[in-house]
Amino acid sequence: MGWVDEKEQDSVQDRMYSPKFLALRGSSLFKFTAPPVTTWDWTRAEKSFTVYEIMSKILKDNDLVDKRRHCFSVQTETGEDLFFSVELDGELLTWEKAFQMATFLEVERIQCKTYACIMESHLMGLTIDFSTGFVCFDAASKAVLWRYKFSQLKGSSDDGKSKIKFLFQNQDSKSIEAKELEFSNLFAVLHCIHAFFAAKVACLDPMFVESQANATTPTTTTTGMASLSGISCNSQPPKLKYAT
Missing domain, CATH: 2.30.29.30 (Pleckstrin-homology domain (PH domain)/Phosphotyrosine-binding domain (PTB))
Known part of the structure; x- marks a missing residue:
């Protein structure tokens, strides 16, 4: 979880961003205007999405929508593209790993x-x-x-x-x-198929399997909650193709 800047829809100006607090928790990605403090706060998110029905993508140079460089997009289950920026490259990697892990765990859970x-x-x-x-x-x-x-x-x-x-x-x-x-619900289905394929591939990766085993092994020195750190999405037109 952490602060990001969300680009306002239809905005062409670099300054048209709003601070949002994103959190990956269980099966959902939550978007808040302020960090959740109480259990009740989690029910009052501005928006929530099921992780295996959305697609996250780090934006490369050709994909960037303005002068901001550390950006990623989330294509929702309706095909809408949301754009977020962070301060550092390392934060992008953290979010990418978080999405991958959250999606994998949820596919593994629902089967x-x-x-x-x-x-x-x-x-x-x-x-x-x-x-x-x-x-x-x-x-x-x-x-x-x-x-x-x-x-x-x-x-x-x-x-x-x-x-x-x-x-x-x-x-x-x-x-x-x-x-x-x-x-x-075309995009939800496409994203779900991708999530299942990605989970299949992850299971064949020894390094991922080992990291997953280490991440789920309880230790006496660990405190707090471990943070959980997709096919690319086309924004214009909102059409997504998948091939193996």
Whole structure:
């Protein structure tokens, strides 16, 4: 948690920033106008977001929106881009690691997430499962129509509004099978898929696994609360594509 400056929406002037207090806690990113002091304060955040349904990105030189250099963006579950700046490079790294760790821990905790969707005019459900991959089922009968492992996803694209086209590789024939689904919450789904993929990759990284084990091992000398320190987002137009 800590202070940042948030760029006001539609502002083209460098001075149009407002101080905000950001905090990553459990499954959520909270945005406050003042630091939370009591338990009640946590219920009065200016805004809160579910960590696996948003995307954080450190802005490089070509992505910077003005003269401020130490900046990162957060693309929300609605596709809105929020821009924040901090004082030092080290703070950027702290926030990046915090987002990664918070997202990983939450994916590890929930294991799966289901979203309502439409396929060929029928109401369906798409489950993103950390263990098995993608499962699409009929909303009424619960019958499974298809399932694919994460490794079978060879690419995807979206229209920036509601539709995602997945390209899966058939394990037997090796042919590519296209599945198009329509969602009412497109960006939340895209960010969630990315979060699950990122968590999968993290599990294969020995250094990350070791750091995670060390971070969750209690010691007698530790006091206080350990601070928890995503696919890039396009702001114009608000369209996000993902490929493996």
